[in-house]
Amino acid sequence: MAQIEAPKLPRAKLGIAGNKKSGFYYYVQTYTHHYDPAKKRSVRDSQKTIGKVLGGEKYGKIEFKQFFLDEHPELENFDVFWTADGFEVKTVDEDNLSVVPPAFIEKRMAGASWALQKAMGQMGLGSALKSVFSKYHRHLKLASIAIYMIIRQSNILHNYEPFSKVTWLPWGKSLNDGQIHHLFSSVTDDDLMNFYKALHRFYLDKFGNIFSDRVFVALDSTSISTYSGKLSNGEWGHNKDGDSTRQINYLHICDEATGLPIYGKLYKGNVVDVSTVQNLIADLAIIMGTQKKLNLTVVTDRGYDSDDNLQDFVRNGFNFLQRSSMKSRWIQDVVEQNRAKLVDDNSYDSYSKQHMYTTSVEYFYDSFPVDGKKKSNRDVINIYVHMYFDEDIYHNARSVAKKNTVDARDEYNEKIRNLYATAKTDNTKVTPEMLSKVKLKKGMQEFIDSYCKFDSEGYAVIDSEAIDEHVKYAGIMVLLSDNVSDPREALFGYNCRRRVEEHFQTFKDHLNFNRAYASSDKAFKGKFLCQFIAASLYMFLERRIKKYEATDAARKDKIKLTNKSMSRIIDDLNTIMLTSYKGGYFFDEVCGKYRTYFNALGIEVPEAKHDYKDQVNITDGATDEDPDYEAEDSAMTLASGEEI
Structure with missing residues (x-):
């Protein structure tokens, strides 16, 4: 038959x-x-x-x-x-x-999605998502949108629906614009805090004492431009991209050693960095809860330098490593008291190629401040003041100041000579009033006013002491810390804060998140969560590539991975197809450069022929040494679940 x-x-x-x-x-x-x-x-x-x-x-x-x-x-x-x-x-x-029954056979792009889902498991992002957003399978939907943002390098979600039909994702069904808006609107502030708490628990469980003994976390903020008038955080402020638009500020904290995300927050665009620390400390205390207290050192740039912030860190038991502004009077006093030791040849460090010197000072603070009352500052701790002096920066600053002053002096004196020549021709006398009217263009005149004196005839003479005073603190950097006593360790910790700057570059440049593209506050919270996850994932894998390039295995490869952008590697992986059919599915054969990609990313290679009954588990906190993926351990199924 x-x-x-x-x-x-x-x-x-x-x-x-x-x-x-x-x-x-x-x-x-x-x-x-x-x-x-x-x-x-x-x-x-x-x-x-x-x-x-x-x-x-x-x-x-x-x-x-x-x-x-x-x-x-x-x-x-x-x-x-x-x-x-x-x-x-x-x-x-x-x-x-x-x-x-009809034979259902479908092919989808899957290689990049496989790698991103496995990385989510290794980072704890999948576990944190599932612990907070499991109702209505929101964790699968949010994870799928974050993967879309990375592969498409966009936070414009109008094209998600057709993308989901040709790409293997944690959530196998499509989501239209209305469903995505509803999904994002379901994310609350409480959900976000619980997500960060779950992420923190994962780090403690996975890394144990390695994570809790000494953690340096980088703290910084950037701005996101918006044309929307409906986002309450959109305000006029100091736009760090130079855009003449309203902005929303984004604060980010990550572990310096690994780049793993710890916390992210959106706040009003007209709030300056220095004003955010008090609320941040409260949020971190909520995230940590009653768990084992971390030896956490918050590393900040000089944008967060203020006496109030120092007192908040000390009062709440948070260690800090903070770059101080040289405008602070007490910092200037400490530098002047120790300048001779700082510039001495014996303070020169051959590794950093600059002078460094550390002293300890008593710092007075108020452990129980009362609003509206002056701080008592009766409590005291010792703070390490790490001073660094770069001779090249100093000499370059003085050379530039001197050259500009010389150019301004010569131009000014030429005008004075012409004034005397004209007076001689007219048989008149040059008066002080006539000399006072000799002016250069605004920029050049400032050098005359700031770094020159005048002789009896009104000619400009360079005041070397004025130039020395101007560049007195050029090349000097000061770091303050309550727990880092070694100047080399402090400098290394501060330089590693570039992790958060790398995150911002990824967030805005590589993933095109420099615009909000959201119509309401409710929807923006969920969208921000996906952007936070996407940027963290992207940077995590990018660091894996750089780390792999330093190994012996990488030197044997014929592929120079650092010559390829992360987006190009993801595009290449996305050409690996998955064939699904009734009863299971299998990946294309993975070989050549694609196998090298997976090895470099620390992701196991998907098997070419296997009856996968379940999809990769984003909540699986697998390590690089774990055995190959076993379908029965997964918590996800292809095209499973229900609509919102």
């Missing part, structure tokens, strides 16, 4: 028409629908009658209209019946033909 595949028929429903006089009959209609977030239910878009049930009964054989038969010519071999369960098909010639 020959076998024939059952026809693929669209979703349909039954309707009734007619009246008591002429009789009733039942007809069959196809329809489309979408989710309405306002009504919080499915809403039908359109419907089309394709046939009717013969005999006037509710269930029975269907007589299709000709246009539907033209669209489905395979129906010529079948009789189709409407039953309580919908369509039922039987072959016209049951003696010689039997019906088999």
